[in-house]
Amino acid sequence: MSTRYVAVPVGVKPIRGPSALGGDLRRFWTLTWTLALLEFRLKFFGSVLGYLWQLMRPLLLFGVLYVVFSEFVDLGAGVEHYPAVLLMGIVIHTFWAEATGSAVPSVLNRENLVRKIQFPRMVIPLSVVMTTFLNFCLNFVAVLVFFVIQGVEVRWSWLQLLPLVALLCALSTGVAMIVSALYVRYRDVEPIWDVALPVSFYGTPILYPIESVPSESVQRLLMCNPLAVIVQQVRHALIDPTAPSAAEAIGGAARLLLPLALVLVICALGYWTFNRSAPRIAEEL
């Protein structure tokens, strides 16, 4: 059939195919928020004890690690409020692990949406991070209670938590975009990520204080990990002002630019990867 000429009204633009962000920002946020809240509610009300399980996971991990590493092996010797430091670190790492870990199969899990309706694809990994964030907020309430029990002082420096959590969200979102986009094509991402997460746990000064790492250069190398920066600064600002701040641990505030740049690069890379694969995700599932 030859091409027919069809009148198009002036000002009507051709529709764009599926994309990462879509044109309508309001719809983007409505969808992200709706999906995030839905997932959160399902976790909350899904089982009999509901939220308790969400809370139990970091708490149980904390309990085991605490017993092992302060009673059997005394890693926390000389660390002010070691239990609080440990719990806070675990909660931060849980956020990171949950956000990225559940982002991996997220696009696939939302197959029924991806293949059935048009919506900006980026909604999926973002809603995963958002659900995890809601979880984190609740976990943090538990942490605060623990702080009170432990006798941690309330200080103005606690406000530093806001930019630090924002940084954590940015990092998690960037990685979530990368892994969720890659997983559509390469299912290997899942086992790889299963291995990568414990590595990130032990690569971050959670169990051990950064100052206990023997060599200063290794300390500084570890601090290039953005997660380490976040955990260390939270410890300094929230729990123990005598502990080295992130800037001190890495050896100068200027050096902090490196992990910060890393977060930026990861975010940019994540956006680029996801944006690139977004138009074809529906076909490749």
Place this chain on the structure above:
Amino acid sequence: MAAIGLDKTFVLPREKVHTFKERALHPLRRTVTDELRALRDVSFAVEHGEFFGIVGRNGSGKSTLLKCLAGIYGVDNGAIYVNGRVSTFIELGVGFNMELAARDNATLNAIMLGLTRSEAEERYERILEFSGLHEFEDLKLKNYSSGMLVRLAFSVMIQVDADILLIDEVLAVGDASFQQKCFDEFDRLRDERRTVLFVTHDMPAVQRFCDRALLLERGEVVAVDAAETVAARYFDLNFNKPGTAPASEIAETRRRGDGSGEILEAWIENDRGERTEGVAQGNPCTLSVRIRFHDDVRDPHFGVTLIDGEHHLVFAASSVWDEQPTGQFSPSELVTLRVTFDNWLAPGRYYAAVSVARHRSGQDVVDYRDKIASFVVSGTRPGGGLVDLPHDLAIERARPRPSMAAGELG
């Protein structure tokens, strides 16, 4: 957002190619890539207020086309122009979650289909009312019957009020009364002059609702025309295309005979004397059989039977009942048997069996072939019975008025 569409034009000019690549899971290994051109140079325009059908056989690309229009798939070439808000119904109840109650699911679904949260909550009452599921409002969806699910989903779809509706064969689900409800809704959409694009292979529905329709075949537009015309073309395409009716489907199961004659082949001819595998209901057609004798055979009997897809014997014809001797046949004589009948069979596939026997008992079989030929009867109306006899239907009232005939349904 009740910005009722103003003027809608879809233009999909030039090539639209889809490459579905099966990629290796392993990033370092390259495997064979397959290309499937699902749509080729598809162009058409739908006016505001039109009920537009997209029809085609399985795999013809109609669902792909719908997904492109909906923005789920990107197009490789060409452009789609849309004036107004589009809602897509490829599946009823997108985003339904079995663990949640009707309220959450209805709003969720409505948001998925393009409403904002407040709009969705605003319309919830109307959705519930339409679905008639008030008493089950708080029941989790996993406890719903499938019919209730469909009703809820359909209600959301109707209440979303998009300017342009893209609908993909949702009518295939639900019981008869639900289908009737869907049809009523379609009528309403039609009366409101809403713009609807409707993908289906249900020709009666196309003829009933669509103003115009587009026929796709292997990704190409075969016709864009009035619904009636396209429906006719569809049947043509479906049953008359050489090589498409799978001959392998005819599995001969039994063959017996003493070898003194051989049934060579059998086929169906339409009223123009052309061989065909599809005949339209109501037209005369002929079952022809070619037979070669290898021996001297005196007064053999010829018989044909037709069975339908469910193994009902629907028709039998035989020379036995003629009481006339059929005559003497000599070796290598070629005979053509013709059975011509007005085709009032119900739509569906039929198989012909042919037998040649020496005696009227049918015991000394010269040759018998089961399922030697097959053909499809196409009709635009699904018949309930084995045959659709030509008939008049009249309703005569007992007293008040003289009897009135109500339309012929032949």
